[in-house]
Amino acid sequence: MMRASGTAGFQSPSATVASSxxxxxxxxxxxVAALSLCLIVTLTVLSTKATMAMGLPV
Incomplete structure (x- = not known):
């Protein structure tokens, strides 16, 4: 039994998936998303520290 050439394996030329x-x-x-996430986390930590430093009113 003989196979037709080019029907199996990775012999076809590769196609570009997405443009550059x-x-x-x-x-x-x-x-940008990673930078904004870091900024949000930093602001949250700083505001939590500031809130804890103020203490609770008695």
Whole structure:
């Protein structure tokens, strides 16, 4: 039994999944999201520390 050439395996040329502009846009949006998450966590920690330093009114 003989196989037809090019019907099995990874012999077909690879196709580009996404353009470089799309890849860069996704990377930039992930970087902005990570930066904003770090900023939110920092502000939360600082505000918690400030609240704890004030103490409760008696």
């Amino acid at each position: 502009r799309l890849t860069h846009a996704v990377a930039a949006s992930l970087a």
